[in-house]
Amino acid sequence: MSDQTHARTEHDLAPGEEEQHSVGERIVGYVVGLGLALLLTATSFFIAGTDLVWQPSIPVALIVLAIAQMGVHLVFFLHITTGPDNTNNVLALAFGLLVVFLVVGGTVWIMAHLNQNMPPMDQFIRMHS
Structure with a gap:
């Protein structure tokens, strides 16, 4: 048996417990994620429909933008972190x-x-x- 007592501080969170954020902070996070997702979507449509980009590189650019958009969704909307x-x-x-x-x-x-x-x-x- 241990004689030590552990005092719970504000930053002492057990795994699975999430730090409580204000509603305003959460809304800002969602709005930033929405803005990034819209920017990546618009960029994908622009790249697919323009002649300003070297034509053989369009599929690679679309794949890169799709992976970036998956990352935005995972972090900002599904809250997947490390x-x-x-x-x-x-x-x-x-x-x-x-x-x-x-x-x-x-x-x-x-x-x-x-x-x-x-x-x-x-x-x-x-x-x-």
Whole structure:
């Protein structure tokens, strides 16, 4: 048994407990995130529809902007940070991504094998007529 007593201070937070912010601070965070998301969206549309950007670099630029927008959404709206209290959020996000990749990858795999193994449509019609 320990004789030491631990006094709780303002900054002594257990994992999972979040520091309380005022409503104004939270609204400012959401507005900044919305502004960044709108800026990235507008930039994506501008890059896709202009001739000012070197044409072969447009897909790479759109991918970079999409990844940046995912980062903005994760930080400003889903509040995913590197803190120890966000472990469950990160694990839930990773599991969700795993499920999405399995569903999309499985669908593409099945469609590719169906496309490879199905006879052309004119042969199919001749076989059944």
